[in-house]
Amino acid sequence: MARDDPVRSQTAANDSALPNLVTIVGRGVPSKFEIAVDGEIEMVADDPVAEATIVSENVAEGAIDVGVQRFRFSGEMANVHVVDWNGVPAPESKSTPNVHVDYNVSER
Template identity: 60%
Template sequence: MTRTNSNPVSNSSNTDHLPNRITVVGRGVPSNFEFSVAGDIEMMTADPVKEATVVTKNVVEGSIEVGVQRFRFSGELANIRVGDWNGVEGAESASTPTIHVDYGVPER
C-alpha cells in the first residue's frame, strides 16, 4: 500500500475533526488487520513504522501481536478485515486481534 498523504500520522492536539476512535488489541499471536473509513484517519503514535502500520488518508493496514494500537477518524467505518498468521479470517480464528470502534470520543 502506498502512502498518499504527506503527513498521515499526526499527534496534533486539535482532534475535533477526528471525533471517533478505533482500538486494535493484539492477542499474543501475529495477526494482520486492515480497515477503511469514510473520512480521514490518523494513528495515535509517534512512530507508525515501529508499529508496522501503513496509514493513508482513509485506510490503515498493519500487523499486531501484543499490545494496543489506536487511531482517530472522522466519518463512519467503511470496511474492516482481520486475519491470523495463517491468513484465516476473523470470525473463524480466535487469534485475530480485537477491534473496538467508538464514536464521539473526546480527546483525553
C-alpha cells in the same frame, strides 16, 4: 496497498476534526489488520513507522501480536478486515485481534 498520501501528523491532536476512535487489541498471535473509513484517519502514536503500520488518507493497515494500536478518524467506519498469521479471517480464527470502535470520544 499503496500509500496514497503521507501521514498528516503522527498524533491526532484535534479531537473535533477526528472525533472517533478505533482500537486494535492484539491477542498474543501475529495478525494483520486493515481498517478503512469514509473520512480521514490518523494513528495515535509518535511514530507509525515504528509500529509497522501504513496510514494513508482513509486506510490503515499493519500487524499486531500483543499490545494496542489506536487510530482517530472522521466519518464512519467503512471496512475492517483482520486475519491471523495463517491468513484465517475473523470470526473463524479466535486469534485475530479485537477491534473496538467508539464514536464522538474526546482524547482524555
